Amino acid sequence: MVEGLPLLGLGYGVWLFLREGIRALDVGLLVGMYLLTMTGIELGFHRYYAHRTFETTRTVRTLLLVLGSMAGQGSAMLWSAVHRWHHAHTDVPGDLHSPTLGRQGLWQRVRGFFWSQFLWYLDSPAVATFSRFLQLHRADPEAVLAAAEQTQEHRLVRTIPDLLRDELLLRLNQRYGLWVLLGLALPTLVGGLVTGSWEGAWRGLVWGGFVRFSLVQQASFAINSVTHTIGTQPLASRDDSRNNAVMAVLTLGAGWHNNHHTFPGSAFTNFRWWQVDASGLMIRLLERLGLAWDVRRPSPDAIAARVRP
Numbered sequence: 001m002v003e004g005l006p007l008l009g010l011g012y013g014v015w016l017f018l019r020e021g022i023r024a025l026d027v028g029l030l031v032g033m034y035l036l037t038m039t040g041i042e043l044g045f046h047r048y049y050a051h052r053t054f055e056t057t058r059t060v061r062t063l064l065l066v067l068g069s070m071a072g073q074g075s076a077m078l079w080s081a082v083h084r085w086h087h088a089h090t091d092v093p094g095d096l097h098s099p100t101l102g103r104q105g106l107w108q109r110v111r112g113f114f115w116s117q118f119l120w121y122l123d124s125p126a127v128a129t130f131s132r133f134l135q136l137h138r139a140d141p142e143a144v145l146a147a148a149e150q151t152q153e154h155r156l157v158r159t160i161p162d163l164l165r166d167e168l169l170l171r172l173n174q175r176y177g178l179w180v181l182l183g184l185a186l187p188t189l190v191g192g193l194v195t196g197s198w199e200g201a202w203r204g205l206v207w208g209g210f211v212r213f214s215l216v217q218q219a220s221f222a223i224n225s226v227t228h229t230i231g232t233q234p235l236a237s238r239d240d241s242r243n244n245a246v247m248a249v250l251t252l253g254a255g256w257h258n259n260h261h262t263f264p265g266s267a268f269t270n271f272r273w274w275q276v277d278a279s280g281l282m283i284r285l286l287e288r289l290g291l292a293w294d295v296r297r298p299s300p301d302a303i304a305a306r307v308r309p
């Protein structure tokens with residue numbers, strides 16, 4: 001039920017749009033909050049926490065954690081564990097959200113696509129119980145890492161030993177629910193203050209909160225469905241990942257997914273001059289400002305060696 005709330009919010013936004021149209025402030029809050037939280041997901045959860053493609057300061061790490069959590073796609077621990085598991089089992093048995101695994105023929109592929117876009121996380125009990133599991137073992141992370149149990153929660157937790165030993169992350173991760181609420185409160189507050197009305201606050205919540213929440217969630221899930229189904233495969237990545245320019249724009253760079261699966265440790269996903277990678281640009285900017293270092297990038301020779309003949 002709770003999982004359906006974002007889509008309910010999106011539906012309400014569409015109804016409001018048809019009834020009253022959309023105002024400049026609504027668009028501003030929707031786009032502004034989309035960019036902030038998508039940056040939290042792609043730059044923060046994906047390239048920093050899940051893949052550690054660069055190093056940065058405590059302040060930037062905190063900011064990225066809060067922004068990513070505001071997207072409401074699960075805590076950084078859960079998100080990173082599921083994602084590292086995906087890289088270790090891409091489109092093979094064990095992948096929690098592959099649209100293509102075991103699907104033969106058009107009808108099965110279409111079903112796989114929709115399952116991967118909308119339903120996979122309801123199908124995985126470990127996703128629902130992982131936060132409680134972490135909470136239970138919070139006092140002794142080393143014991144849970146060393147445990148030989150083969151439950152999905154144990155398998156997921158073994159993908160994130162570095163994150164479990166990160167004190168700052170553990171503390172911030174504890175407040176996950178608060179950061180999600182902050183993501184809803186922020187546009188509500190701005191909407192209310194700018195218009196000086198309760199109606200403005202409500203519209204801020206709808207457009208910058210609910211509708212934004214759904215759109216960011218669907219764009220992120222489309223990386224699992226669309227970019228493992230539709231697009232080009234210029235690099236030999238040994239899975240079904242694709243490069244998709246539309247998804248790259250919507251996800252601030254994650255859509256160059258064939259590039260990413262071939263070089264998951266790279267801070268950048270664009271290997272051609274025309275491939276726009278907004279998160280990569282932000283990492284370059286942080287590097288220039290001295291706020292990011294140890295930025296990982298593959299050599300031109302390594303990329304050339306993986307180009308499909």
Ligand SMILES: [Zn+2]
Pocket residue numbers: 086090223224228241257261
């Ligand atoms: Zn993938």
Ligand SMILES: [Zn+2]
Pocket residue numbers: 046050051083087260264
């Ligand atoms: Zn990845």
